[in-house]
Amino acid sequence: MGWGDLGAFGEPSKETPNLDQMASEGMLFMDFYTANPLCSPSRAALLTGRLPVRNGFYTTNGHARNAYTPQDIVGGIPDSELLLPELLKKAGYVNKIIGKWHLGHRPQFHPLKHGFDEWFGSPNCHFGPYDNKAVPNIPVYRDWEMIGRYYEDFKIDLKTGEANLTQIYLQEALDFISRQQASQQPFFLYWAIDATHAPVYASKHFLGSSQRGLYGDAIREIDDSIGKILKHLQKLGISENTFVFFTSDNGAALISAPKQGGSNGRFLCGKQTTFEGGMREPAIAWWPGHIPAGGVSHQLGNVMDLFTTSLSLAGLQPPSDRQIDGIDLLPAILQGKLIDRPIFYYRGNEMMAVRVGLYKAHYWTWSNSWEEYSKGIDFCPGQNVSGVTTHTQEEHTTLPLLFHLGRDPGEKYPLSFASEEYQGVMERISAVVQQHKETMVPGVPQLNVCDKAVMVSCVVLRGCACKD
Amino acid sequence: MGWGDLGAFGEPSKETPNLDQMASEGMLFMDFYTANPLCSPSRAALLTGRLPVRNGFYTTNGHARNAYTPQDIVGGIPDSELLLPELLKKAGYVNKIIGKWHLGHRPQFHPLKHGFDEWFGSPNCHFGPYDNKAVPNIPVYRDWEMIGRYYEDFKIDLKTGEANLTQIYLQEALDFISRQQASQQPFFLYWAIDATHAPVYASKHFLGSSQRGLYGDAIREIDDSIGKILKHLQKLGISENTFVFFTSDNGAALISAPKQGGSNGRFLCGKQTTFEGGMREPAIAWWPGHIPAGGVSHQLGNVMDLFTTSLSLAGLQPPSDRQIDGIDLLPAILQGKLIDRPIFYYRGNEMMAVRVGLYKAHYWTWSNSWEEYSKGIDFCPGQNVSGVTTHTQEEHTTLPLLFHLGRDPGEKYPLSFASEEYQGVMERISAVVQQHKETMVPGVPQLNVCDKAVMVSCVVLRGCACKD
Numbered sequence: 014m015g016w017g018d019l020g021a022f023g024e025p026s027k028e029t030p031n032l033d034q035m036a037s038e039g040m041l042f043m044d045f046y047t048a049n050p051l052c053s054p055s056r057a058a059l060l061t062g063r064l065p066v067r068n069g070f071y072t073t074n075g076h077a078r079n080a081y082t083p084q085d086i087v088g089g090i091p092d093s094e095l096l097l098p099e100l101l102k103k104a105g106y107v108n109k110i111i112g113k114w115h116l117g118h119r120p121q122f123h124p125l126k127h128g129f130d131e132w133f134g135s136p137n138c139h140f141g142p143y144d145n146k147a148v149p150n151i152p153v154y155r156d157w158e159m160i161g162r163y164y165e166d167f168k169i170d171l172k173t174g175e176a177n178l179t180q181i182y183l184q185e186a187l188d189f190i191s192r193q194q195a196s197q198q199p200f201f202l203y204w205a206i207d208a209t210h211a212p213v214y215a216s217k218h219f220l221g222s223s224q225r226g227l228y229g230d231a232i233r234e235i236d237d238s239i240g241k242i243l244k245h246l247q248k249l250g251i252s253e254n255t256f257v258f259f260t261s262d263n264g265a266a267l268i269s270a271p272k273q274g275g276s277n278g279r280f281l282c283g284k285q286t287t288f289e290g291g292m293r294e295p296a297i298a299w300w301p302g303h304i305p306a307g308g309v310s311h312q313l314g315n316v317m318d319l320f321t322t323s324l325s326l327a328g329l330q331p332p333s334d335r336q337i338d339g340i341d342l343l344p345a346i347l348q349g350k351l352i353d354r355p356i357f358y359y360r361g362n363e364m365m366a367v368r369v370g371l372y373k374a375h376y377w378t379w380s381n382s383w384e385e386y387s388k389g390i391d392f393c394p395g396q397n398v399s400g401v402t403t404h405t406q407e408e409h410t411t412l413p414l415l416f417h418l419g420r421d422p423g424e425k426y427p428l429s430f431a432s433e434e435y436q437g438v439m440e441r442i443s444a445v446v447q448q449h450k451e452t453m454v455p456g457v458p459q460l461n462v463c464d465k466a467v468m469v470s471c472v473v474l475r476g477c478a479c480k481d
Numbered sequence: 482m483g484w485g486d487l488g489a490f491g492e493p494s495k496e497t498p499n500l501d502q503m504a505s506e507g508m509l510f511m512d513f514y515t516a517n518p519l520c521s522p523s524r525a526a527l528l529t530g531r532l533p534v535r536n537g538f539y540t541t542n543g544h545a546r547n548a549y550t551p552q553d554i555v556g557g558i559p560d561s562e563l564l565l566p567e568l569l570k571k572a573g574y575v576n577k578i579i580g581k582w583h584l585g586h587r588p589q590f591h592p593l594k595h596g597f598d599e600w601f602g603s604p605n606c607h608f609g610p611y612d613n614k615a616v617p618n619i620p621v622y623r624d625w626e627m628i629g630r631y632y633e634d635f636k637i638d639l640k641t642g643e644a645n646l647t648q649i650y651l652q653e654a655l656d657f658i659s660r661q662q663a664s665q666q667p668f669f670l671y672w673a674i675d676a677t678h679a680p681v682y683a684s685k686h687f688l689g690s691s692q693r694g695l696y697g698d699a700i701r702e703i704d705d706s707i708g709k710i711l712k713h714l715q716k717l718g719i720s721e722n723t724f725v726f727f728t729s730d731n732g733a734a735l736i737s738a739p740k741q742g743g744s745n746g747r748f749l750c751g752k753q754t755t756f757e758g759g760m761r762e763p764a765i766a767w768w769p770g771h772i773p774a775g776g777v778s779h780q781l782g783n784v785m786d787l788f789t790t791s792l793s794l795a796g797l798q799p800p801s802d803r804q805i806d807g808i809d810l811l812p813a814i815l816q817g818k819l820i821d822r823p824i825f826y827y828r829g830n831e832m833m834a835v836r837v838g839l840y841k842a843h844y845w846t847w848s849n850s851w852e853e854y855s856k857g858i859d860f861c862p863g864q865n866v867s868g869v870t871t872h873t874q875e876e877h878t879t880l881p882l883l884f885h886l887g888r889d890p891g892e893k894y895p896l897s898f899a900s901e902e903y904q905g906v907m908e909r910i911s912a913v914v915q916q917h918k919e920t921m922v923p924g925v926p927q928l929n930v931c932d933k934a935v936m937v938s939c940v941v942l943r944g945c946a947c948k949d
Contacts, residue, residue, distance in 0.1 A: 023491015224887030395893040419692030425863040
């Protein structure tokens with residue numbers, strides 16, 4: 014889902030009344046980011062509080078290559094990583110993941126081996142359908158048990174876009190919450206729905222309900238479900254004791270537009286890129302009675318902050334034996350403070366860009382390769398900023414391209430290298446980058462065991478094939 | 482000002498708390514248009530309820546040329562046109578215009594000759610400064626009297642962007658409202674501010690107050706002023722008896738970006754064009770106690786509707802001796818009805834496009850000429866939709882380019898000519914266009930007396946020069 018997909022973020026069809034109400038009762042984050050423009054690394058960062066380059070969700074056998082965990086990869090989340098549910102468990106929390114895990118599908122990576130107590134969902138995306146002999150469809154698990162497969166036991170109609178999955182995920186969420194409330198146990202629910210990921214789907218009731226086509230139908234169903242979850246918390250009388258955060262794992266996939274791709278508002282490009290469209294996310298915090306209603310925060314936030322913030326809410330300290338990139342957002346959320354911190358934009362093993370305050374410096378630019386582009390795969394359809402949305406990997410490390418994201422959120426007008434503003438700002442940013450690079454201890458890369466892990470575009474290829 | 486310039490419409494800096502609150506207390510229009518992508522014709526349409534091609538605010542000596550009223554044109558609003566204040570007068574309304582008139586500056590076009598009782602402002606834009614001998618600066622009027630000139634008596638500092646004009650306009654508005662309330666007279670106030678028009682300005686207090694630079698400072702000051710006007714109505718106890726509508730006369734001028742140009746959200750191109758970015762406008766209706774708070778309307782609206790809606794509010798009928806294009810929006814605003822009506826997109830004498838429902842058909846495409854473009858004048862910076870944002874006037878009258886604005890608000894993906902959807906929709910649209918063209922009685926063109934009226938780009942040229 015992209016930054017611009019919600020009414021509160023300016024989507025013209027304005028069809029997300031529940032999320033918009035969540036925002037009006039809670040706090041809207043306008044400057045919130047993911048840790049990577051692709052799903053697996055972003056989710057690994059969310060659950061570890063660490064950049065993918067630290068937690069191993071990156072490649073070293075291809076420069077600046079995004080990578081994820083396709084069906085036939087051997088990598089996954091290392092045992093050495095401490096996941097949020099593992100830590101929350103120490104404070105008595107019961108943890109459940111509903112939906113897409115995406116942190117590895119081999120037995121040792123099973124969510125229940127990494128702190129979750131319950132799981133309903135799948136290790137990977139709902140790509141497919143596959144030939145069920147050589148390439149079986151993606152499995153769906155209830156806890157330790159595989160209970161079926163997408164397309165077979167959990168239907169997805171690729172022709173109509175109909176699938177009941179979001180409704181199943183919703184029911185799982187409501188049931189889990191009810192059980193925890195009944196047993197008076199604190200809980201952590203990671204509701205990792207995926208209806209807006211190609212192949213996009215919605216259940217029958219929502220098909221055709223949007224101005225935006227199937228993608229909009231999926232959004233409407235998600236919006237409706239979130240409304241039901243929040244109302245459920247209120248009905249059970251635990252809303253003032255439950256912190257809820259809504260965000261996305263990467264920008265909208267513009268290669269799937271217009272049929273299955275969302276909106277990144279006025280930001281440049283989308284998923285897979287380190288332009289704003291690829292990594293700035295819709296974000297809403299909700300906690301009635303604690304978060305002032307109708308708040309708007311310009312705190313630079315990141316999915317990794319949800320790790321640290323959740324620990325803080327549970328009265329826990331983040332691990333002290335490793336670098337944690339996430340910060341505790343509670344001062345920003347509860348007291349309106351602004352914490353000075355940079356945002357790093359990575360593709361695979363390369364720091365492509367960094368944001369400090371309202372300034373963003375690109376050290377490398379790349380959209381996608383000429384080879385892909387010539388086949389019609391376009392990460393920035395209708396957008397072309399000369400020298401910025403490049404189709405070769407362009408290095409700017411000695412003279413980064415600098416943008417002011419307030420005056421120019423679309424990254425169209427690089428500042429003049431000769432300007433005083435450029436000089437002054439780059440001095441500040443260079444110090445941040447130098448410190449970041451000097452103290453960087455990269456993790457063992459998990460996603461370059463086979464070139465199958467070198468993501469070209471799974472949305473297009475429907476599962477990655479080894480390229481070499 | 483562009484569609485995307487308000488927080489409520491997704492501007493990332495979200496710096497318009499007063500307009501956002503106006504929206505949350507009133508009704509937001511997501512599909513509201515101007516009648517022309519340029520100022521003069523748009524304002525003539527607002528005040529007459531008629532398309533510029535009917536009321537004379539167009540050219541016939543240049544195909545599809547936008548035109549306005551520069552300092553040295555002889556044309557203006559014909560006496561035969563009936564303006565909103567002329568009609569409201571019959572119902573006892575006192576009418577005032579504050580700010581930019583732009584319907585002709587020769588004596589016969591004076592606002593007080595066309596129904597207004599009071600005027601504070603100027604006949605034209607605040608371009609300049611000019612040589613005060615050959616080309617004098619733009620005059621400022623109080624009613625019949627010229628009381629000074631911009632840059633001389635009413636300062637605009639082009640270097641810092643400082644000008645006190647919005648504050649003066651605000652005070653004029655508050656005073657007028659107070660007087661009318663005291664005398665218990667119904668009133669119509671046309672608050673035609675222009676701080677977001679290049680050269681963009683803000684008063685000292687607001688300079689540097691925005692994330693967005695000078696343009697954002699101007700927006701903040703406008704937002705603050707509107708907050709003060711609404712609070713003033715409430716303080717005087719007349720807010721439940723006063724209908725307030727906020728909108729803009731054309732999309733943000735992207736040629737002035739990033740320093741002085743605003744945002745059209747995710748819509749294509751900007752001012753001067755008939756793409757959505759040129760003509761879809763931010764729009765908010767406010768009338769406490771009558772309009773349900775927090776409403777969102779997808780009614781296709783147009784500035785011309787404010788003519789008919791205002792008459793309706795005053796208990797008056799629109800003139801029956803001429804074609805009126807504006808419709809009464811009250812059923813949409815008060816009862817949530819959706820009235821089926823088309824939107825026509827004109828440039829000068831040419832109907833470029835038409836919207837029916839969620840579909841928009843382009844009969845002609847054009848951004849600007851290669852000649853201008855080669856000089857760096859770009860109406861669609863960073864945007865290039867092949868075959869759509871053309872630099873020659875491309876005719877598609879036999880096979881219009883068709884877009885679905887719900888699935889594709891950015892006008893990037895024309896529907897396949899061969900599709901059933903195309904065939905069915907174009908049948909519907911063709912009937913609407915045929916009826917429109919057959920019944921069209923064009924007015925006497927006011928803006929092609931001299932080529933000076935043939936607008937290239939006043940923002941760039943700072944006043945038009947005769948090209949021939």
